[in-house]
Amino acid sequence: MPLLTQIETPALVLDCDQLDANIQRMRNKLAAFNVVLRPHVKTNKSLEVTERLFAGGRGPITVSTLREADFFFEAGFTDILYGVGVAPNKFALAAALISRGAQLKLVLDNLDTARLLVEFAQATGHVFDVLLEIDCDGHRSGLSPQSPLLVEIAQLLSANGLRLSGLMTHAGKSYDSQSITQIQACARQERAAVIDAGQLLTSAGFNLPIISVGSTPTALFTEDLSGVTEVRAGVFAFFDLVMAGLGVCQVQDIAVSVLTTVIGHQAEKGWIITDAGWMALSRDRGTAKQAVDQGYGVVCDAAGNPLGDLIVSATNQEHGIISSRSGVLDPLSLLPLGTLLRILPNHACATSAQHAGYHVFSEGRSLDYWPRIAGW
Numbered sequence: 001m002p003l004l005t006q007i008e009t010p011a012l013v014l015d016c017d018q019l020d021a022n023i024q025r026m027r028n029k030l031a032a033f034n035v036v037l038r039p040h041v042k043t044n045k046s047l048e049v050t051e052r053l054f055a056g057g058r059g060p061i062t063v064s065t066l067r068e069a070d071f072f073f074e075a076g077f078t079d080i081l082y083g084v085g086v087a088p089n090k091f092a093l094a095a096a097l098i099s100r101g102a103q104l105k106l107v108l109d110n111l112d113t114a115r116l117l118v119e120f121a122q123a124t125g126h127v128f129d130v131l132l133e134i135d136c137d138g139h140r141s142g143l144s145p146q147s148p149l150l151v152e153i154a155q156l157l158s159a160n161g162l163r164l165s166g167l168m169t170h171a172g173k174s175y176d177s178q179s180i181t182q183i184q185a186c187a188r189q190e191r192a193a194v195i196d197a198g199q200l201l202t203s204a205g206f207n208l209p210i211i212s213v214g215s216t217p218t219a220l221f222t223e224d225l226s227g228v229t230e231v232r233a234g235v236f237a238f239f240d241l242v243m244a245g246l247g248v249c250q251v252q253d254i255a256v257s258v259l260t261t262v263i264g265h266q267a268e269k270g271w272i273i274t275d276a277g278w279m280a281l282s283r284d285r286g287t288a289k290q291a292v293d294q295g296y297g298v299v300c301d302a303a304g305n306p307l308g309d310l311i312v313s314a315t316n317q318e319h320g321i322i323s324s325r326s327g328v329l330d331p332l333s334l335l336p337l338g339t340l341l342r343i344l345p346n347h348a349c350a351t352s353a354q355h356a357g358y359h360v361f362s363e364g365r366s367l368d369y370w371p372r373i374a375g376w
């Protein structure tokens with residue numbers, strides 16, 4: 001393997017020791033509760049990272065695409081929750097995976113999809129496991145925990161031989177929190193939503209084996225998971241600047257970064273130009289609404305130490321523009337042409353998705369190259 005300093009830039013690099021530490025932190029947190037970790041592998045989309053999440057084993061996973069489901073099933077992961085509301089044009093692919101032996105669980109939150117799934121199941125003879133999605137915070141999709149549709153959909157599914165496996169929710173609003181106290185309030189709300197919806201369904205006679213919650217902020221700061229059976233979180237394995245801005249992790253906990261090379265200067269503007277533009281960093285500006293706007297990423301030296309208050313302030317497709325956040329530093333003297341830098345990402349999922357794989361290193365030494373899958 002080449003040394004980290006010999007890798008062609010831009011490149012996605014992954015600090016294996018930090019990855020392991022982040023995984024251990026989540027495992028330690030959840031050990032206090034009677035829950036299973038069903039990590040969301042959409043962050044990593046990599047067999048090697050996902051294996052590390054289970055210390056080499058094959059535990060339950062959450063996926064965001066059926067492409068991921070197929071890839072991880074082929075690699076021996078059988079218990080798979082497809083965590084996005086299923087579209088009718090994906091029923092056949094889901095059925096094919098189930099026929100091959102996957103314990104695939106689908107998510108839906110409306111009567112129309114439920115009816116279409118029932119029709120498909122009747123026409124093809126397939127049986128599906130379904131989780132109903134609950135909206136715990138108005139962030140995105142899901143039924144309200146009090147919705148009468150919950151029982152109506154459950155009855156429709158079970159009357160037609162489909163299995164209602166349980167409930168799931170995702171506290172997406174936790175990403176807008178201003179404090180750990182607010183994250184804890186989101187975690188309480190997330191749990192309460194599925195517990196309330198679950199009571200409605202159990203009093204109507206339904207058995208719910210799976211009660212699934214999870215986001216990285218709520219999972220790491222929850223104080224009560226009673227009644228919950230599993231936690232889905234994904235970005236915790238890598239962390240990113242959005243998580244650091246929330247106080248969920250420290251900047252030094254971020255395990256992924258983009259290796260880049262200084263290719264020029266605009267001295268009069270106080271700019272350093274690099275070869276990592278938005279193609280390498282993504283256009284994610286997730287920290288823009290936080291107290292500290294990190295531009296397109298925090299600039300570190302090749303060893304991963306942040307360089308003063310340098311950030312990537314602008315990007316073109318293949319150019320990154322680095323400047324000082326405060327405007328007082330003269331960075332040009334620090335960073336000659338050819339200098340290798342590492343950029344910490346705003347959003348680990350989005351930045352990683354720009355790359356075909358991870359250059360994995362440990363204690364500054366390259367270990368391996370772990371490919372990622374892409375597409376749907």
Ligand SMILES: Cc1ncc(COP(=O)(O)O)c(C=O)c1O
Nearest residue numbers: 040083170215216232233234235
């Ligand atoms: C349905 C669902 N579950 C779990 C997660 C994982 O949350 P996080 O990225 O905060 O770890 C996500 C992330 O978007 C999600 O959409």
